Amino acid sequence: EDQVTQSPEALRLQEGESSSLNCSYTVSGLRGLFWYRQDPGKGPEFLFTLYSAGEEKEKERLKATLTKKESFLHITAPKPEDSATYLCAVLYGQNFVFGPGTRLSVLP
């Protein structure tokens, strides 16, 4: 069964404590993987697109990587303003599916 999962469900970090979020997928014919950030009560905001295994994208404290089975969103030295829910989405075949998200809290 095609599936997109994210782990952990929630993550609490101290300011400056680096970590990684995971997006795993079991789909055929991956055409792209997308990361979005969503603040409470707001619409998701696009972060990155990854198209092939080995690809990496960076933006400020965030770096996204892609393998054949999963993607990681690495957060280096996070700040409280990085607190949000991070969603991955997978484009495969005719389908575009969002994962359930990881809720990140960065404490000062």
Next chain:
Amino acid sequence: DSGVTQTPKHLITATGQRVTLRCSPRSGDLSVYWYQQSLDQGLQFLIQYYNGEERAKGNILERFSAQQFPDLHSELNLSSLELGDSALYFCASSPRGGGLQNTGELFFGEGSRLTVL
């Protein structure tokens, strides 16, 4: 600011009623997508329009309908509302069309929060 405008921001109504949510896409974007987000279900794709025509359908109930007008704004109509329809409804736009297979970056509005009492 994504450039996608949704109205109303909040809506409270009773079971059995009908509401209309409105979306104006970013200037120049031809595709409009509707998503439903509830606490226990995450972001669920409802329907996509491209330049006035329906392009893809997701888990949209028969009580729900949508359309895209010549000026490219879109409306999502929800009827015979039930308690379980309470959710955030997001509109997103993209310059690409041709169905979800061409979906790239989506620009989301701030959402319409619907509460059904």
